[in-house]
Amino acid sequence: MSRQVYIETYGCQMNELDSELVQGQLEALGYGFTTKADEADVVLLNTCSVREHSEHKVWSYLGRLGHAKRDEGREVVVGVLGCMAEREASNIFTRMPHVDLVCGPSMLDKLPSLLENVVQSKSRQSALTGHTARRSATLDAAMDGIEAMDLSRAFSPYANDRESGHVRRQAYVRITRGCNKFCSFCVVPYTRGPEVHRPAQHIIDEVKRLVEAGVLEVTLIGQTINHYQHEGTSFARLLYRIHEEVPDLARLRFVTSYPRDFTDEALDVMAACDRIGKYLHVPAQSGSDRMLKIMNRGYTLAEYTDLLDRARARMPNIRLAGDMIVGFPTETDADHDLSLRLIERARYKGCYIFKYSPRPGTVSSRRFEDDVPDAVKRERNQSMLELQNRICLAHNQSLVGQVLDVIVEGESKLRRESAPIDGVVVGWAKKDTTRLIGRTEGDEIVAFDGPRSLLGTLTKVRAMSATAVTILGEHVGERQQKADHRASPPQVDGP
Numbered sequence: 001m002s003r004q005v006y007i008e009t010y011g012c013q014m015n016e017l018d019s020e021l022v023q024g025q026l027e028a029l030g031y032g033f034t035t036k037a038d039e040a041d042v043v044l045l046n047t048c049s050v051r052e053h054s055e056h057k058v059w060s061y062l063g064r065l066g067h068a069k070r071d072e073g074r075e076v077v078v079g080v081l082g083c084m085a086e087r088e089a090s091n092i093f094t095r096m097p098h099v100d101l102v103c104g105p106s107m108l109d110k111l112p113s114l115l116e117n118v119v120q121s122k123s124r125q126s127a128l129t130g131h132t133a134r135r136s137a138t139l140d141a142a143m144d145g146i147e148a149m150d151l152s153r154a155f156s157p158y159a160n161d162r163e164s165g166h167v168r169r170q171a172y173v174r175i176t177r178g179c180n181k182f183c184s185f186c187v188v189p190y191t192r193g194p195e196v197h198r199p200a201q202h203i204i205d206e207v208k209r210l211v212e213a214g215v216l217e218v219t220l221i222g223q224t225i226n227h228y229q230h231e232g233t234s235f236a237r238l239l240y241r242i243h244e245e246v247p248d249l250a251r252l253r254f255v256t257s258y259p260r261d262f263t264d265e266a267l268d269v270m271a272a273c274d275r276i277g278k279y280l281h282v283p284a285q286s287g288s289d290r291m292l293k294i295m296n297r298g299y300t301l302a303e304y305t306d307l308l309d310r311a312r313a314r315m316p317n318i319r320l321a322g323d324m325i326v327g328f329p330t331e332t333d334a335d336h337d338l339s340l341r342l343i344e345r346a347r348y349k350g351c352y353i354f355k356y357s358p359r360p361g362t363v364s365s366r367r368f369e370d371d372v373p374d375a376v377k378r379e380r381n382q383s384m385l386e387l388q389n390r391i392c393l394a395h396n397q398s399l400v401g402q403v404l405d406v407i408v409e410g411e412s413k414l415r416r417e418s419a420p421i422d423g424v425v426v427g428w429a430k431k432d433t434t435r436l437i438g439r440t441e442g443d444e445i446v447a448f449d450g451p452r453s454l455l456g457t458l459t460k461v462r463a464m465s466a467t468a469v470t471i472l473g474e475h476v477g478e479r480q481q482k483a484d485h486r487a488s489p490p491q492v493d494g495p
């Protein structure tokens with residue numbers, strides 16, 4: 001019987017895609033995959049270093065695996081992949097002697113041979129880039145290898161998990177790796193290395209093949225995606241080419257944008273192409289110029305709001321989303337107020353709010369004392385969340401009455417006895433129907449009742465009521481599904 005692998009993924013979309021590619025690569029070599037960690041022969045943790053909290057979870061999972069191997073005699077290969085492996089490799093091997101391999105995010109194409117070596121030689125294995133050596137020959141070789149891994153992506157009928165009722169017809173496609181910005185709080189440039197852009201034709205071919213395999217929506221991913229540039233192809237040109245050269249792709253989205261150098265040309269392409277989602281995730285991190293400067297963000301508040309204005313002038317209904325950090329070193333109440341004012345002005349459809357925690361190795365952890373008390377961070381976090389929730393509620397309520405195009409992603413976990421939220425009963429499913437959950441092009445979550453046969457389709461739902469998180473709607477009919485011209489939708493069992 002094939003060796004069974006369990007993979008646990010932490011962090012961002014980059015990691016989700018990496019895990020998917022790792023799975024495809026290992027399945028092609030005869031490994032099986034299981035969702036039951038206790039039954040696996042190999043446990044891989046694909047880790048994130050961006051937040052301290054995420055690393056804590058990995059340390060504690062590794063501790064439990066150590067107990068199982070050491071004290072209960074369980075035979076399992078344990079591997080740590082991703083950003084934490086790159087950043088903490090020697091520490092991991094010292095603190096967790098039962099870990100068999102570590103593999104950085106730019107070396108994942110080496111994973112099969114590492115696994116094989118662990119079994120054959122019964123010795124620990126590691127593959128790391130050491131991104132401090134910028135653009136070294138080692139790095140170039142690593143990038144060639146990792147590009148080969150993207151190119152070897154599996155395109156079998158796209159993930160269709162009938163058992164769980166979760167049907168994915170959405171896929172990520174990487175266009176850029178790494179980051180050159182060195183924001184003072186961020187570990188990404190040290191773990192994923194400098195910005196490297198993939199050839200446009202590789203990206204377009206990947207999108208085509210995903211659509212042929214049944215994918216309706218592609219989200220292009222990169223840390224600073226609008227800085228894409230490869231042999232004369234700009235980000236705007238890449239968006240336009242995908243839109244024009246893959247006409248059966250129903251929806252094209254991208255994350256995450258960097259506020260500087262977002263060109264009018266890219267905004268014009270977004271506005272002109274009907275299948276490009278009118279959604280821009282563009283993290284500000286702060287509304288105070290003083291904080292932006294010590295965060296090394298490279299733009300001012302005025303430049304940031306100019307981008308929002310340029311986007312709204314072309315696409316009045318565009319959904320904007322942001323990220324904010326509260327409690328960065330030296331942040332005062334006045335700085336925090338400026339961030340709140342920015343949120344009011346931006347009227348984000350959603351905003352990810354984080355309490356600052358120093359990450360080892362970053363400039364801010366070396367240069368600044370973490371001097372905002374935790375109680376103050378919590379208070380600022382709370383006031384920002386409350387403001388953002390009020391904006392989300394108003395935004396979702398403004399959509400009531402509209403018919404929305406929704407890709408149906410899965411079944412709601414809420415049951416009819418769930419308590420009302422914002423006065424709206426969200427956990428109700430009528431007899432003989434299922435409460436389904438889908439997403440709009442603007443990333444709004446929509447819940448409605450319908451047959452399970454709608455799972456994995458693009459359909460129309462009228463918004464009837466809304467909470468800050470969810471829009472409740474009723475199904476009003478099918479939408480012509482362009483992707484179906486070439487690919488039959490995956491078969492989904494009925495209720």
Ligand code: SF4
Binds near residue numbers: 179180258
């Ligand atoms: S732009 Fe800044 S926050 Fe984003 S990945 Fe790069 S260094 Fe990190």
